[in-house]
Amino acid sequence: MPEIVYKWVAVEDGRRFSALVGEGPARVEYKPDEWACPPGWLARRGYGLCVFRTVADAEEFRAVALELKDAEFELWEAEAEGVAEPSGPPVYVGWLEQGLFRPTPYTRWYHGTLWAMQVRLVRVVERVERRKDWREVLDEEGGE
Numbered sequence: 001m002p003e004i005v006y007k008w009v010a011v012e013d014g015r016r017f018s019a020l021v022g023e024g025p026a027r028v029e030y031k032p033d034e035w036a037c038p039p040g041w042l043a044r045r046g047y048g049l050c051v052f053r054t055v056a057d058a059e060e061f062r063a064v065a066l067e068l069k070d071a072e073f074e075l076w077e078a079e080a081e082g083v084a085e086p087s088g089p090p091v092y093v094g095w096l097e098q099g100l101f102r103p104t105p106y107t108r109w110y111h112g113t114l115w116a117m118q119v120r121l122v123r124v125v126e127r128v129e130r131r132k133d134w135r136e137v138l139d140e141e142g143g144e
Contacts, residue, residue, distance in 0.1 A: 002079035005051035006058040007119055010071040016121070019066060019073060026096035030076075032121045045101060046087055048115030051080055055125060057112025062128065065110065075126040082117025 008019035009030050016030040028049060030036045038049050052058040058075055066073055089103040 002081050002120070003083045003116075005053065005078050005080045005083065005114060005116060005119070006055055006125065007049075007051045007076045007078045007121065008058060008062060008066065009074050009076060009121070010069070011074055012071070016074065019071075020069070020093050021096055022069075022071075022093075024097035025099040030119065030121050032076075035118045035120050037118055041099075042096075042101070043117065047091070048082060048084070048117050049080075049119050051078065051083070051114050051116050051119060052110075053112040053114055057110070060112070061110045066128070073128040074124050075128075076121040077123050077125050079120045079122055080114075080116035080118065083114050086113055086115050 007030070009016040010019050010022070016032075018026070018028045018030075021027045026039055026042060028036050028038065036049065037043065038047060052061060055075070062073070062075070086109045089105060090107045090109055091101060092104045092107075095102045
């Protein structure tokens with residue numbers, strides 16, 4: 001039976017993708033009411049899709065990890081199967097985007113992070129608008 005978890009996704013042109021992995025072979029597309037799975041090359045190493053146990057855990061992650069990323073985000077309540085505590089170290093996102101698997105000892109999993117082998121988005125809990133960059137703010141204020 002699926003477990004209820006929480007999943008951040010980045011929204012681009014109406015499509016939903018991994019919140020942190022912006023491109024490359026590790027990027028996963030999520031569609032409401034459809035099951036998503038980790039890319040095979042990561043699943044074979046035992047790595048699942050990152051989800052969160054609670055809304056509070058997901059919010060803590062957003063406050064740190066997503067704050068500097070220039071994208072629109074949605075937090076979804078999701079159903080997940082094959083849910084477990086992460087059993088391997090984090091992998092640097094920049095390497096994942098290049099299709100490289102290099103665990104890093106220089107970071108940690110955020111509190112409440114879980115891995116899931118399948119995730120299905122059920123309902124939107126929160127939307128976070130794209131953060132304006134400094135040029136957009138200056139343009140709005142009439143600056144140079």
